[in-house]
Amino acid sequence: MKWIAERDALIAQTMAFVQSVTGKKDDLHPPEIPTATVAASVQIAPVNTIIGTEPLKAAPPQPLPLPSPRVASHDVRTEIQARIANFRKHQERFEREREEYCAATLTKLRAAIREPSSRPPADK
Template sequence: MPPPLPVPTVLEGLPPEPPPLTVTVVEVPPPPAQLPQFAKLDISGDFGSEVRERVANFRAQQQRFLREREEYCTTTMAKVRAAIRDNSELPRSGK
């Protein structure tokens, strides 16, 4: 019969205690009595014209999309009506 193995105690497996924490005090200087003043930039003219131009371009693009949708719908419905009138098969998409 082999000799019994030693039973470890709880303290054997623990890491060593860390050293105590040190506290460093840093002094924060008081805020200046008056904050620095910056000159206001006048960008309203240039910025405003750019915004107006972008809005105009966006509206024109939306109008173009609307016209294209209306044209597509009109031509598609004309094809459907013609197919119904001629009593032929309805046109199919390429799917």
């Protein structure tokens, strides 16, 4: 059960860290552990007392950079149309190659069926 004690100590330490960073107390606290089950005592202290510094303050939000100026809509439209035309050409080429392959395969198959010498002998 040592891992349970270590887990609970880690949760308590994490909660102390969160409280020291945010500066507010949460309602969530780990369950109390009887001292008889804890093998080693763990000292929990806020992070700023361990390091000896003040908690970090959040920097003010920086404005987001403006997006780059958009290309004229005509240029975008032309680019999209060019890409679609290129895609269609590729698809037509693939279709043509499939048809040619299918025709060549069927031609070889029909030639093999017509020639009895190329067939393996049938087992009786």
